[in-house]
Amino acid sequence: MSGLEDLPPLRDTLAAHDLLAKKSFGQHFLLDLNITRKIARLAEVGPGDRVIEVGPGPGGLTRALLETGAVVTAVEMDPRFEPLLNELAAAADGRLSLVIADALTVDETILAQGGPAAIVSNLPYNVGTPLLIKWLTGAFTPTSMTLMFQKEVAERIVAPPGSDAYGRLAVIAQACAEVRLVMDAPARAFTPPPKVDSAVVRLKPRADRPAPALLTALQTVTQAAFGQRRKMLRSSLKVLGGEALCVVAGLAPDVRAETIGVEGFLALASALIARRGD
Incomplete structure (x- = not known):
């Protein structure tokens, strides 16, 4: 040294x-x-x-x-x-x-x-x-x-x-x-x-880091949700499925993005993948 x-x-x-x-x-x-x-x-x-x-x-x-x-x-x-x-x-x-x-x-x-x-x-x-x-x-x-x-x-x-x-x-x-x-x-x-x-x-x-497809969907969902953070999820996520997406993710559509934890956003990302696979 x-x-x-x-x-x-x-x-x-x-x-x-x-x-x-x-x-x-x-x-x-x-x-x-x-x-x-x-x-x-x-x-x-x-x-x-x-x-x-x-x-x-x-x-x-x-x-x-x-x-x-x-x-x-x-x-x-x-x-x-x-x-x-x-x-x-x-x-x-x-x-x-x-x-x-x-x-x-x-x-x-x-x-x-x-x-x-x-x-x-x-x-x-x-x-x-x-x-x-x-x-x-x-x-x-x-x-x-x-x-x-x-x-x-x-x-x-x-x-x-x-x-x-x-x-x-x-x-x-x-x-x-x-x-x-x-x-x-x-x-x-x-x-x-x-x-x-x-x-x-x-x-x-994390050892359970989300898979690439889920990460891509997570980025899409968070961009939409926080891009209009003062709006309820049913409105901010309207282009991605809005209220229907929230229901599949098990989230109330009348809440705002800032109140949703990480697990909730991962659920939304999973719901988006499922929706696009339909």
């Missing part, structure tokens, strides 16, 4: 490479190693574990993950960071691989070399939600996800039925994974500080 210990502070490394965060990429750097090390601990990764990290930027979280002994594949869209991250790779005894690509289009199965992998990331603000949906519903299932989001997004992921934050994101996330908000991060922890606070969510995929 001596190679990592000999690296200069991140602020010095950024200055040496004349690098600043790009607003267009939603970049906010985590340079405090106390915070990044806490995230690595929360991720519960250790020696030999394979980790996929998206948006490493200057590599603050990457350093903390490497300190655990993990093997890290970092996916970075901004090529400006390639020289800096290559320096980190040189100090990491071959345990860091860098992929310059858009994380929305990469194949995580290839990144994980066909084996299990956790995803740990301080996600760029502008792609956090679509990346989460990709990892929850796509072909690749990570062993776990430990992800930094804007706090408002984090609260939407873990929100219970009946709360103001409960919506489509909560239903899909909680149908696919056990979710917990495990850490808050104030804006001042970042460089440059964003206008909002952030939080880390830990997601552990």
Whole structure:
């Protein structure tokens, strides 16, 4: 580990490479190693574990993950960071691989070399939600996800039925994974500080994760239901079957989407599949 210990502070490394965060990429750097090390601990990764990290930027979280002994594949869209991250790779005894690509289009199965992998990331603000949906519903299932989001997004992921934050994101996330908000991060922890606070969510995929067809139907149902969340289900789901769909799912058609739990939405998704099969 001596190679990592000999690296200069991140602020010095950024200055040496004349690098600043790009607003267009939603970049906010985590340079405090106390915070990044806490995230690595929360991720519960250790020696030999394979980790996929998206948006490493200057590599603050990457350093903390490497300190655990993990093997890290970092996916970075901004090529400006390639020289800096290559320096980190040189100090990491071959345990860091860098992929310059858009994380929305990469194949995580290839990144994980066909084996299990956790995803740990301080996600760029502008792609956090679509990346989460990709990892929850796509072909690749990570062993776990430990992800930094804007706090408002984090609260939407873990929100219970009946709360103001409960919506489509909560239903899909909680149908696919056990979710917990495990850490808050104030804006001042970042460089440059964003206008909002952030939080880390830990997601552990469920053993009974819905099958692909059911997930597709779940996305269709939740989009319709929460697209008109002030309306009763009979109205918001009218194009999908309305009252008849609710009856098959065992739900009252005069309730609103925000009051329906995950199991209720899965029942609606199953009813939609059955209806389309008729």
